[in-house]
Amino acid sequence: MVKHLRLKHSKEFELAEEKKKVQSLPSISEASVASTTNTVQSNIIQALQKKKQWNIDDHRSIRIHKIIGKLITLDIQPFSIVEDTGFNELIKDAYPNYKLPCRTYFSQNVIPSMYDELFKDIKIKISAENYLSLTTDIWTADTAKIAFLSITGHWIDLTKFSQETAVLRVIHFPEKHTGVHIKEYLQKGLETFEIPLSKIHLIVTDNASNMKAAVKNSGMSSIPCFTHTLQLCIHDSIFSQEIIKEILTLCRGITTHFNHSPIACAKLKSIQQQLSTVPHKMKQDVPTRWNSSFEMLQRTFEQKVPLATYAAEYDEIKLPTNYQWGIVEKLVHILAPFENLTKKCGRRDETCAQIIPSVLALKVLLQKASSSDIYAGIMTMIDELIKSVTKRLDKFLLNKMLCVSTFLDPRHKLLYQHADENVIKEWVEEAWKEMQGAQDVVDSDSDNAPIVKAPASNGFISIDDCFKDVASMRTGRKQSERRSEAERELVDIEVVTTDIIKKQTILKSAISQEIDNYLSLPLLENKSSPFLWWSKCGMQFEKLKKMALKYLTAPPSSIESERLFSAGGDIYEATRSRLKADNGEYLIIDTFTIEQRVKISEFYFENGRSIVAMQRSYMRHFNVRYLPSRPAIMNLVTRFQEHGSVSDRTRSGRGCSERTHENTEAASRGIEENPTTSTQRRSQELGISRSSLQRIQRDLDMYPYEIQLVQSLQPPDFQKQLNYAVRFQRTARNDNEFIHKLIMGDEAHFHLNGH
Numbered sequence: 114m115v116k117h118l119r120l121k122h123s124k125e126f127e128l129a130e131e132k133k134k135v136q137s138l139p140s141i142s143e144a145s146v147a148s149t150t151n152t153v154q155s156n157i158i159q160a161l162q163k164k165k166q167w168n169i170d171d172h173r174s175i176r177i178h179k180i181i182g183k184l185i186t187l188d189i190q191p192f193s194i195v196e197d198t199g200f201n202e203l204i205k206d207a208y209p210n211y212k213l214p215c216r217t218y219f220s221q222n223v224i225p226s227m228y229d230e231l232f233k234d235i236k237i238k239i240s241a242e243n244y245l246s247l248t249t250d251i252w253t254a255d256t257a258k259i260a261f262l263s264i265t266g267h268w269i270d271l272t273k274f275s276q277e278t279a280v281l282r283v284i285h286f287p288e289k290h291t292g293v294h295i296k297e298y299l300q301k302g303l304e305t306f307e308i309p310l311s312k313i314h315l316i317v318t319d320n321a322s323n324m325k326a327a328v329k330n331s332g333m334s335s336i337p338c339f340t341h342t343l344q345l346c347i348h349d350s351i352f353s354q355e356i357i358k359e360i361l362t363l364c365r366g367i368t369t370h371f372n373h374s375p376i377a378c379a380k381l382k383s384i385q386q387q388l389s390t391v392p393h394k395m396k397q398d399v400p401t402r403w404n405s406s407f408e409m410l411q412r413t414f415e416q417k418v419p420l421a422t423y424a425a426e427y428d429e430i431k432l433p434t435n436y437q438w439g440i441v442e443k444l445v446h447i448l449a450p451f452e453n454l455t456k457k458c459g460r461r462d463e464t465c466a467q468i469i470p471s472v473l474a475l476k477v478l479l480q481k482a483s484s485s486d487i488y489a490g491i492m493t494m495i496d497e498l499i500k501s502v503t504k505r506l507d508k509f510l511l512n513k514m515l516c517v518s519t520f521l522d523p524r525h526k527l528l529y530q531h532a533d534e535n536v537i538k539e540w541v542e543e544a545w546k547e548m549q550g551a552q553d554v555v556d557s558d559s560d561n562a563p564i565v566k567a568p569a570s571n572g573f574i575s576i577d578d579c580f581k582d583v584a585s586m587r588t589g590r591k592q593s594e595r596r597s598e599a600e601r602e603l604v605d606i607e608v609v610t611t612d613i614i615k616k617q618t619i620l621k622s623a624i625s626q627e628i629d630n631y632l633s634l635p636l637l638e639n640k641s642s643p644f645l646w647w648s649k650c651g652m653q654f655e656k657l658k659k660m661a662l663k664y665l666t667a668p669p670s671s672i673e674s675e676r677l678f679s680a681g682g683d684i685y686e687a688t689r690s691r692l693k694a695d696n697g698e699y700l701i702i703d704t705f706t707i708e709q710r711v712k713i714s715e716f717y718f719e720n721g722r723s724i725v726a727m728q729r730s731y732m733r734h735f736n737v738r739y740l741p742s743r744p745a746i747m748n749l750v751t752r753f754q755e756h757g758s759v760s761d762r763t764r765s766g767r768g769c770s771e772r773t774h775e776n777t778e779a780a781s782r783g784i785e786e787n788p789t790t791s792t793q794r795r796s797q798e799l800g801i802s803r804s805s806l807q808r809i810q811r812d813l814d815m816y817p818y819e820i821q822l823v824q825s826l827q828p829p830d831f832q833k834q835l836n837y838a839v840r841f842q843r844t845a846r847n848d849n850e851f852i853h854k855l856i857m858g859d860e861a862h863f864h865l866n867g868h
Contacts, residue, residue, distance in 0.1 A: 166212045177204075177211050182223040192216040235266075235279045236306050242268045245308070246667035247281075247316040248338075249299065249324070250674035251290060253773055260286040262295065264302045265673045269662050274648035276462060278673060281306060289812075290777065292326030299331055315465070315514060315667040320345060321778040322785075334514065339468050340455045340670040342505050344404065345782070347451055349505075350497035351406060352798065357444065357494060360437050361398075361406065364413045367420065367430050368395040375758045380427065384419045391415070404455055407448040414441045436490075443491050447498075450478055450576035458669040462642070465667040466522035468515055470529035472506045474579040481574050517544045518664040521657060523637040523646045529580075538628055545624045545656055548663065580639075627654050713741055714753045776801055780809045 119126050167174045181204075184190060194200050195216050204213050214223075239245060245268035253260045264281040282302035288294040303310075316335045318324040320342060328335040352358055371377050372395065385392045396412040398405040413420070417438065424432050433441060454471050457463065479499045482488050488495060509515055510531040517540055519525045527534050631654055637646050643665065651658035712734060713727070720726035724743050731741065741749075752758070779799055783790065790798075796806040845851050 165210065167210050169212065169214060169218075174211060177208060178214070178219075178223045179227065181213075182219060182227050185219065185224065186227070192220050195219060235281070238270075238277065238279075239266060239268065239306055239308065242271060242312075242662075244268065244312060244314045244663040244666055246314045248668060248671040248674045249316060249318055250671055251286060251295070251324075260290070262286040262298050262302070263674045264299065266306075267666050267668055267673075269644065269666055271662065274644050274651065274662075276644060278461060290323055292323045292330060295323060295327035296331050299327060314663050317465075317668060317671045319671060319778065320782070322781060336465065336468075336509075336512065336515065336667070338671040339458050339465075339471070339509070340672060343451050343455055346498060346501040346505055347404075347406070347448065349501035350494050353497040354491065354493045356437070356440060357491070360410075360433060360440055360444070363431060363433050363437070364409050364441075365398065367413060367432070368397045368409060370430050371395045372397055377423075377427075377429065381416075381419060381423055384422050384426075385416075388419055388422065390419055404448075404452050407445070407452050410441055410448070411445050414438070414445055440490050443488055444494075446573040447482060447488065447491065447495065450475060450579075453576055459672040461668075461673075463669055464518065464522065464643070464665045465515055465669045466518040466525060466643070466665060468509050468669050469519045469531060470525055470580065472502075472509050473529055473531060474576055475506070476502060477579040478574050478576055481579070485574070487573065513540050513544075514664065514667075517541055517660070518667065521661045521664050522643045523634075524639050524641065524643055526632060526636060528636060538625075541628060541657075541660070542622075542624050544664070545660060548660065624656050627656050630654070631657055709735065710749055713746055713749055717746060717750055776805070777809050777812065780806060781813055784810070784813075784815055 181195065185192065185194065193216055195213055201213060204211060245266050247267070248263075248265045250263050251260060252263070262282075262284045264284075266279050266281045268277050269275065270277050282305060284298050284302055286294075286298055288298075303313075310332055313333050316328050316333050317338055318328060318335055320337045325335065325337075351361070371381060378394070381395075382392055393412060393415065395416070396405070396408045398409040420430070420432060424430050454475065458467055458471065476499075479495060479502060482495050483492065483499060516530060516537055519530060520527065520537055520541055527537060530537055634650075637643065643661075647658055647661050651661070709731075712731060716727040716730040716734075717724075720730060724746060727746065728741070776799060780795070783795055783799070792806055792810070793803055796803040799806065
């Protein structure tokens with residue numbers, strides 16, 4: 114054929130050859146240049162194969178299933194995302210051969226499969242470790258009215274000596290929140306992972322009595338959440354002064370005003386821009402959220418100048434007086450250490466070894482503040498803070514497990530200990546014996562170490578300085594005299610340790626000798642990682658390293674469970690609740706942008722309130738065929754007239770129940786601490802309705818009068834009752850008219866004036 118073309122069609126052949134040389138493209142496939150019959154047939158088959166959709170069980174489909182499953186879980190998306198038009202178009206364009214399954218396939222196959230893989234991985238990791246600690250909490254989804262019990266696990270990897278954390282279970286909890294039921298569901302969660310109780314070092318919970326009872330009855334050791342206890346200290350004292358109550362009420366009013374008015378927010382933002390201040394929004398405090406009162410006070414004080422400008426121009430809010438502003442500043446400075454410690458102990462890389470140093474530093478700070486004139490005006494609150502900290506936090510100082518944990522942290526050792534050094538060493542030895550199976554463990558105790566009062570300062574007190582004061586009290590030297598990090602690199606510690614061991618001349622037990630050698634080494638910098646230190650230097654202290662693998666597993670707080678339920682709040686949001694038909698109109702309005710909503714209102718009034726004329730103007734302006742319906746227009750206009758805004762309003766209907774786990778815990782705690790407070794006053798303090806508080810009291814089997822006269826009786830009261838009964842019988846036997854002179858009633862007190 115080529116010979117024929119060259120001889121008979123030479124010109125055409127030469128042109129074809131030149132064109133072939135010029136247009137030789139590497140992207141052209143063999144199929145496009147082949148000329149045989151078999152090759153052409155193969156191209157057709159390949160083209161059909163490219164357009165054929167993959168089977169749902171195809172390995173390529175399974176890979177994309179998992180990618181979409183990760184999208185749903187990591188980004189907290191609803192299963193219905195696979196039915197969204199935009200998502201379907203994206204998948205179709207990216208993977209033309211992939212057929213997107215329905216939402217049921219993901220909820221019943223893909224996500225459970227991913228969960229099973231993760232479950233097996235976590236179970237293998239836990240089974241390889243000797244000890245782990247837990248955190249647990251209960252949370253109720255307001256939108257779905259479903260309660261959950263969370264269990265998170267914390268352990269130290271044996272090979273890398275690094276912290277590991279995992280969510281073990283989030284169990285549906287339909288039962289009443291009693292200690293018996295919580296214990297039952299805790300055991301179910303542990304049985305799922307086949308975790309024996311002997312493997313659990315500590316479980317961290319909140320301060321609720323039902324949680325404490327559940328853990329105690331389960332046979333596990335527990336500590337209360339440190340950050341939650343700090344919050345209780347704040348709540349105990351912040352309402353002790355009337356002026357502070359007034360200031361909090363003022364700040365709530367200011368914050369509420371801006372939170373409920375988009376127009377006011379826009380005006381404040383404009384003022385902030387004019388004054389070149391930080392354009393932060395106001396923060397509202399929440400009774401059940403930690404440190405929210407502090408954040409509200411801090412933000413209000415930060416925006417003092419913009420708020421004053423706004424109040425002078427619009428006269429819509431009431432601001433604190435100059436004296437009250439001074440109180441706000443002092444409150445922010447005295448509460449800031451609580452906020453700092455909350456954040457510090459909420460870090461994932463922190464351990465329970467940080468609790469005792471934090472308590473001691475906090476007590477030093479409050480003692481300094483009580484003797485400083487700069488805090489004049491809030492001394493009553495500071496005194497109440499000192500009482501509350503002593504009452505709630507002193508129990509941490511002599512907790513044996515926490516003392517041993519602090520000792521095993523190379524940043525602290527004995528530096529921040531409250532108990533006597535010899536007692537701490539004895540506790541460490543006893544803890545080692547317990548780990549070896551010894552049963553004859555003797556408890557020890559010690560007197561409280563005095564806290565040195567610092568002289569009054571001219572400036573506000575820093576919590577960091579208080580940590581240094583605690584260290585200097587213990588060692589008799591300043592923190593700055595400790596060896597610098599450059600002088601004691603981790604690489605050189607093995608050499609130092611070897612020299613110390615050679616100098617030991619007194620025969621001691623192996624654990625005692627390890628303790629002395631460990632204490633002879635310099636302290637680690639506070640910013641350094643204790644886990645890195647143990648991974649590099651632990652070979653010199655085999656017994657103490659094994660103890661560290663147990664005692665450094667526990668976190669200082671249950672914030673991991675709080676973080677978990679924060680994600681739960683995003684999952685159980687309103688968009689995942691079933692909608693009624695009556696709410697369909699709201700969804701129609703939601704399809705319009707803010708600009709379109711504004712134009713709808715504008716065109717409506719410009720055209721003399723004519724719906725038809727408004728729709729024509731709308732169509733010409735946006736060049737669209739889809740027009741807003743009459744109900745949508747009227748709802749939007751009514752909203753604008755009533756609220757001055759076209760943004761979405763709060764949905765109508767019955768509000769969320771206030772009988773939550775947090776409110777129940779707060780009510781129970783308040784009744785135990787002060788049973789004489791009336792239901793009305795307690796409901797105001799908790800920020801819930803009186804009827805809700807009464808229902809909570811009935812759930813707790815607590816009723817008026819019984820709370821004060823029966824449930825709060827002290828041990829001496831029973832002897833008084835017995836003495837009264839004996840005296841009553843004696844008087845009745847001696848005086849036959851005595852019974853007829855009695856007046857029976859249900860009042861606790863009587864007065865001669867009849868009241």
